[in-house]
Amino acid sequence: NRQWILRKRPQGEIAPGDLEFTEAPIRPLEDGEVLVRNIYLSLDPTNRIWMSDQDQYLPPVEIGEVMRGGTIGVVEASRSDRYKGGEIVNAGLSGWQSYTIAQGASLSPVPVIPGVPLTAFMSVLGATGLTAWFGMMDIGRPQPGETVVVSAAAGAVGSIAGQIAKLKGARVIGIAGGPDKCRWLTDELGFDGAIDYKNEDVGAALDRLCPNGVDVDFENVGGKIMNQVVSRMNNFGRVSLCGMISTYNAEGPVPGLDDFAAILMKRLTIKGFIIIDYLPRAGEAFAELAPWVMGGQLKWKAHVVEGLENAATAVQRLFTGDHDGKLLIRVSAE
Numbered sequence: 001n002r003q004w005i006l007r008k009r010p011q012g013e014i015a016p017g018d019l020e021f022t023e024a025p026i027r028p029l030e031d032g033e034v035l036v037r038n039i040y041l042s043l044d045p046t047n048r049i050w051m052s053d054q055d056q057y058l059p060p061v062e063i064g065e066v067m068r069g070g071t072i073g074v075v076e077a078s079r080s081d082r083y084k085g086g087e088i089v090n091a092g093l094s095g096w097q098s099y100t101i102a103q104g105a106s107l108s109p110v111p112v113i114p115g116v117p118l119t120a121f122m123s124v125l126g127a128t129g130l131t132a133w134f135g136m137m138d139i140g141r142p143q144p145g146e147t148v149v150v151s152a153a154a155g156a157v158g159s160i161a162g163q164i165a166k167l168k169g170a171r172v173i174g175i176a177g178g179p180d181k182c183r184w185l186t187d188e189l190g191f192d193g194a195i196d197y198k199n200e201d202v203g204a205a206l207d208r209l210c211p212n213g214v215d216v217d218f219e220n221v222g223g224k225i226m227n228q229v230v231s232r233m234n235n236f237g238r239v240s241l242c243g244m245i246s247t248y249n250a251e252g253p254v255p256g257l258d259d260f261a262a263i264l265m266k267r268l269t270i271k272g273f274i275i276i277d278y279l280p281r282a283g284e285a286f287a288e289l290a291p292w293v294m295g296g297q298l299k300w301k302a303h304v305v306e307g308l309e310n311a312a313t314a315v316q317r318l319f320t321g322d323h324d325g326k327l328l329i330r331v332s333a334e
Ligand code: NDP
Pocket: 044, 045, 046, 127, 128, 131, 152, 153, 154, 155, 156, 157, 158, 175, 176, 177, 178, 181, 220, 221, 225, 241, 242, 243, 244, 245, 246, 247, 273, 274, 275, 276, 317, 318, 319, 320, 321, 322, 323, 325, 326, 327
């Protein structure tokens, strides 16, 4: 079994030697267990959080453990009456490895929908889509005509979150890095405007594109970008705090809001959320997401990097923006 083991907690960016690519024998199955050959591994900004020992929403990955990560795979052998060989399953947070041994009860089947590729279940119809849907619909709650700003808007979660707000009748402005990503937002996803934070003054662009202020901030970035958006919020605005990727490589405490008093004066709601807590309600999101995907109203992209051996370098792409859509590793053939 080929595996990535966490050897050291990264200081700043993930560096060579923090993770080690190794090989271990696969033990025989016990009663109730299933052997899954992983096909796709999800690479996520939160991988960097799990590598650290800061306070977080799951236990940190321990030194010497297989790196945590979500996978979809195919059942190769089964001693569980729930699954038989050849079935495609979601193996949960099975880890950065070629094979997973899991209790049959801990797996979930992946539906086969004609015309919908397996990669969709690792993105728009997986945790990514659920994150966008619950963050927007449960917390942001955009009303027709309101102004919604999405940061990391051309990324996996942000691109879906922004499209959901558009489908609900809001005006949507995206913040993304580089002209190509910004063009994709306005020309193909129908965003009302896009701000290239790498080449533009974000505050001035927000003033131009959000003349009536901001009602909903779907926040993926944190730091300076978050402050620019929150300082333009309207009374009773909502901040759906999904992520703070600009801070994940930081050592030590990170700055928060410049103007904390604005929460009181403008009666803002700022709510952080983690998608794991919403999984029991996943059906509510699928009921809207699946028809939108099948009907072509919701567009999405996957960026597939070949080979598990490339996971430790590929994960950096999330921090440089050098990827186009949900970042996945193809661990083995479908
Ligand atoms: P993305 O596909 O959006 O990739 C990350 C993107 O973040 C990059 O493409 C880059 O976009 C942008 N970025 C990286 N560093 C910076 C920076 N310093 N300043 C501005 N932008 C930056 O990844 P995901 O969609 O998987 O994740 C997006 C966010 O959602 C993350 O914050 C993540 O932690 C969060 N998340 C939260 C979940 C939850 O349950 N709360 C679940 C899943 C994700 P660009 O090229 O435009 O610069």
